[in-house]
Amino acid sequence: MVKGADVALDGAPPAESQIILLRDGAQALAMASALDACVIVTESLEDICAAMAAHYPDKKIKAYAVAAERLAAAVTLERLGAHRVEASVTVADLPLIGRVEVEAPHEPAGSAGALDPSPLDMFAGEGPRPGHLTIWPWDLFNYRTTPRSQSKPPHIDLTGRARVLFHGPRFSLPGGEWRVRLRFHLDPEGRESPLKFEWGAAEDFETLELQLDAAGLYEVELSKRWAQPVAAELRVWAAAAHFLGTFEFVSADVAYLAH
Numbered sequence: 001m002v003k004g005a006d007v008a009l010d011g012a013p014p015a016e017s018q019i020i021l022l023r024d025g026a027q028a029l030a031m032a033s034a035l036d037a038c039v040i041v042t043e044s045l046e047d048i049c050a051a052m053a054a055h056y057p058d059k060k061i062k063a064y065a066v067a068a069e070r071l072a073a074a075v076t077l078e079r080l081g082a083h084r085v086e087a088s089v090t091v092a093d094l095p096l097i098g099r100v101e102v103e104a105p106h107e108p109a110g111s112a113g114a115l116d117p118s119p120l121d122m123f124a125g126e127g128p129r130p131g132h133l134t135i136w137p138w139d140l141f142n143y144r145t146t147p148r149s150q151s152k153p154p155h156i157d158l159t160g161r162a163r164v165l166f167h168g169p170r171f172s173l174p175g176g177e178w179r180v181r182l183r184f185h186l187d188p189e190g191r192e193s194p195l196k197f198e199w200g201a202a203e204d205f206e207t208l209e210l211q212l213d214a215a216g217l218y219e220v221e222l223s224k225r226w227a228q229p230v231a232a233e234l235r236v237w238a239a240a241a242h243f244l245g246t247f248e249f250v251s252a253d254v255a256y257l258a259h
Helices: 025-034 045-055 058-077 120-123
Strands: 006-009 039-042 084-086 091-094 098-102 133-135 155-157 163-171 174-188 192-202 204-210 216-226 230-238 246-256
Touching: 025 058, 025 230, 039 058, 045 058, 045 120, 058 120, 058 155, 058 163, 120 133, 120 163, 120 192, 174 192, 174 230, 204 216, 216 230, 230 246
Parallel strands: 039 084
Antiparallel strands: 006 098, 091 098, 133 246, 155 246, 163 230, 174 216, 174 246, 192 204, 192 230
């Protein structure tokens, strides 16, 4: 499979072979088991983020999510044996096909820096590296807006029924063991504050429940392993009704631990 541009072949492939051109890495991943060979054409993280920013100019989280889905699929395909070619290359020797020439790549849409690539920097270079920390800022997460949550980062009012306080960002991460770390400031205002933390995707989460009764800065970590790319999400719950209290997001980071 050759992704991306028009190709000119030095020699025609065998009659029983097919060359399938796809731009969607997730679609390619779904077909991977039926392919004799796979070629992925990769762009730099900065170029992908610039292109997604141009495609989703007013939807930052959507732009990141689509970029992450493509990048996670590319990492997974390469792990399955796909041949990787940088987008800047114009001539390459590919499995089953031979030498391929492609048109000079077009400049990516959008301007450099239009979408800060750092929330996806686990994909920089050769892809996820054990121990590398990626910062996920507070504005990648979803939370209910109230008068007390207008600050940045928000102070979330705990008063009310049991509910999700915030969640996100649902960015695709390749298979492996991933750890998330959250720092937050809690003021239960003299009462106990039961909180639940979840890390994973869909309905498969690692869970931690805490009963906190003192104001202060807290840190929690959760690790979860998955086999295939998933839209990873951190959820924080008020695990029971609260009559008082505030929760303030301080920082979050995610790290790839092992394949």
